[in-house]
Amino acid sequence: MIAHPGSEVRVLIRSRPTANFAQELIEYLPDGQTVSVHQRKDSRKGVVNNQLSSWSFRLDGVLHDVSQEEVYGRVGRGVVLGALEGYNGTVMCFGQTGAGKTYTMTGATENYKQRGIIPRALQEVFHEVEQRSDHAFSVHLSFLEIYNETLVDLLASVRGCPGVGPGGMAVVEEAGGGVSVRGLSLHPVHSEEAALNLLFEGEMNRIIGAHALNKNSSRSHCILTVHIESRSRTLSDAKYVTSKLNLVDLAGSERLGKTGSEGQVLKEAMYINKSLSFLEQAILALADRRRDHVPFRQTKLTHALKDSLGGNCNTVLVANIYGEASQIEETLSTLRFASRMKCVQMDPVVNEHTDPVLQVRKLEKEIQLLKQELSIHNTLANRMGMSYDTLSETQVAEIQSQVRRYLEGSLDEINIVSIRQIQEVFAQFKQAVQQQEQKVKAQLCQNYTLVEKAQSTAGSTAAKGSQGTVGVVEGHGFGVGLAVPSDRHIRLLSPGRTKAIKTKELASQGRKEAVEGRSPGPGKQVESVNPVQRDREGREHDPQSQEPQGPQEPLRTDSPPPKAEAFEDFKAERGSEINRILKENKVVLLERRARLRELTECVNTAKREIDSTSTALHQWRDKRQSQGQFVSAEGIPVLDEAELSLTLRLRELKTQYRQQYEELRGTKAEVSYCQHLVDQCRTRLLTEFESWYNESFLLPEEVQAMLRSGGPIRPGLVPVYKALALEEDEQEHFERLRYELLADSPSAISFYNAQNRTVQRRNYSKAMSQTPVQKTTPRGSGRTKLPAILSVI
Ligand code: ADP
């Protein structure tokens, strides 16, 4: 019987037959699972509370007057069969000396019928190995004794045993959470008989050791482990399973220290007490699901059993009791240990491994098979000479040439023949895009230079001197300009630009609006300082633009109005409706967010209260459980007042928590919906503004061309609206988000470049679809102009 995930450790009681069975004190209930212990009221002080008259322990079974065969059937068989499937398993006997632990585990060696769980388990293992001919099993045995925290190999005397290495024996942790005992001999066994020989040899060594050291064999713990490995013979599978079946005879649990023992006996008692009480601690920690640390390493016993107590293996405990009246305290103590063990959860897992060598072999075979399959398909589809190996250099070069020709237009399509070829085609496309980007970037750098404020000022002054069009730059921060080597001249200004320029920009805007039949906005009626001529298509020509300029002397001409100001105007006029909706949505969003914060706090407070109440309840139950279950005189389990009030409180808190949590979820959805609305409004406002701005004011033709070709642009050319989008409230904080923001954080450039490209392309295609386009200008000017966009030249 293999435990289901989440089930508890199986615990059974076995009572040793005795002529003086204390019938009036120990009662086995007819359900076959419950033991009641009645304590006389005048019992010794401290042992029982006089208020409590009886204790009831409900476990998985009571084995009273039961044959060895039945004991094996109910205790051992399931664990043994589980081990053959790959689950670790442990059968463990606990109880006072003389209660029948060794009888249960090993049995009477001289009597076949009375043999115990170990010989029966070994018999079953080999019987199953023979039956399961579809699997190849390998079985090894080890036999470990732990006496006074010393590890002893009970099979060290077996011929051919390698002996203990220089480090001595020690429990060591293995990768994957398991443990093993370094220095403990592992003996391959192929038959039941060979296994029994090893068992008897170990038992003999235990007795001899006991005599030699003058110790009682019931003062040591003994662990016989059957190591099983199984591989399927039918599936050529690289997977195999392993398991450990631990059969444990623990030292007597009686508390010798109390009886005034001394010398060796006292020392033994101390070690036993220590190891058994740590065993108990480890079990309590395992039972408490809130604890993630279990103190296995405190004694050799718990450390050696680390991967065999609860957790991912099948564990069964037999609590042996000696049902005489004089032993009633030890019996109670054993039953309490048993009921604590019952709380440990098991989650058995098969120990599956993969043999890497076999795995590689298997995969190679599979590849071979698939290749054959492919070649059949190719033959059927009349595709000859297909190869699925890694591409050769020549093949890569051919694909590269195909991609190049495809991009140039001299090749219409690239035939898809295999996955490897598709991957290579994409790789070549990627490479081409990267190269193109580099090229455009290099071109830009060649044509334009970043001018810092000081230079820009000097340049402006020079420009003013030479052309009389630009005032003195009086702003702060960076003035980002483009020094134009020839007839190309573009300039973007920081918000602190010259008054003269502002006047010019507004004049330019006024002109544009006049051309398009719109009246200029309020306060925008300005005089044109540098008149612009228009041709019939509405394009503009600046006579001065034909004059060559020195690279360090940017030509100052008309500029569009700063976007910050234009944006304010836009919001007040054309974009006023959407701006109003945006503001309203923001107010709702803020209000919903505040409610969400409030609710989150409430839910967290409720959760904390649930945790603390639940901890208090667990502590209370742990405390009570360690004393067994209190039942009334009628045998009905009684819930005390404190536990009842904690349970009720917990229920009430959970209801409250659920209600608040529901509301929290609703509000969260509302917040995300409102956020979505706000984002939508903001995007619309900014996109509309951007379109309006582009329609109304010209972006330099080179930049447009660059954007269309997908090339990156310089930091100084990042549109203002992106900076606006970054700011929570674009109205108040615009002044702070200027071009220098980007100069300070160059890493943001790629991001803005990418976004800018997308928006500009969209605007461009919009403009193209709305207005007829004249793609080329007359020879000599070498420029492409977009209609409906006012030139800054
Ligand atoms: P422990 O190992 O717990 O110290 P043992 O297994 O050595 O106890 O048992 C003590 C004695 O009681 C032994 O002589 C054993 O044969 C006998 N005994 C224990 N349990 C039984 C049982 N269920 N039936 C018959 N004899 C038993």
Ligand code: MG
């Ligand atoms: Mg014993």
